[in-house]
């Protein structure tokens with residue numbers, strides 16, 4: 001190995017070891033071992049793959065396997081994650097969703113493109129496609145019963161505080177008109193079977209309704225997602241004037257805590273256990289026959305420990321029903337016990353952890369007022 005190479009290797013390691021470069025600049029994953037020689041950021045393998053798709057902006061190299069010359073190392077030393085973020089993340093709107101390494105590809109890719117390719121956050125007060133308080137356009141929506149995706153006109157309006165869609169292009173009356181504060185939106189590419197698949201969930205007559213949409217353009221679907229968050233943010237800001245921006249940010253769209261199949265029995269606990277698809281959306285546990293069903297077959301409210309809720313490993317002694325899965329769990333509520341079985345122990349422990357995370361959280365006064373009084377509990 002030539003002396004010059006050794007010297008630059010040593011210098012590279014020093015920059016790489018700096019605390020500011022210990023997490024991926026784009027998704028926060030620990031121990032990045034790739035870097036962009038043109039942007040000067042340290043990134044993980046997965047984000048480096050996205051950077052590779054925008055070669056005019058970013059050239060990526062492995063920190064372990066590729067050769068770095070002196071000039072490139074000096075560039076990294078001068079930039080690095082802190083300096084680069086100060087430029088490209090200087091003016092991110094508070095409602096804008098910043099993905100982590102657990103998020104799906106479309107969210108991570110559009111975040112990287114928004115930052116470096118479109119430079120959406122480099123200057124203050126920039127007009128962004130999701131900051132207007134109104135958005136209109138076509139999304140492909142899954143038919144409620146036939147499962148066929150058809151183009152539908154959607155309209156999001158901050159002034160009216162709602163999201164609507166229309167069945168026919170020229171229809172005057174919307175098919176749905178949902179208040180923005182009862183909407184949740186979460187990317188579900190695997191479940192929907194499309195890399196840009198977005199699930200929009202809302203409450204109607206205190207029941208959950210799911211709609212599934214996508215757009216061929218990843219940018220467009222992520223713009224919709226952030227437009228919903230923007231409208232929600234401004235709506236909640238008016239509704240809860242004393243709440244801090246961060247408190248409000250935490251109430252925007254949220255990922256489901258856990259989803260998957262479990263078996264359940266009925267209230268007598270002697271009925272045969274049936275396999276169902278479960279979704280835990282914060283304090284709402286819902287079940288469906290099929291993951292893409294429009295309506296939940298049942299739901300139960302999961303309160304906090306102080307209100308008499310708990311989760312236990314296993315089924316009560318002497319449980320009789322027929323079950324084919326053997327990893328049981330029991331949710332105790334003030335009214336009754338709910339019995340479930342999981343296929344694997346990992347699943348069982350994951351579900352218990354997910355339930356415990358909401359049960360161990362004290363309920364906010366708003367949750368108590370809005371959810372507990374009309375607590376959903378029709379999980380038969």
Ligand SMILES: [Zn+2]
Pocket residue numbers: 024025026027028029043044045046047048101
């Ligand atoms: Zn990353």
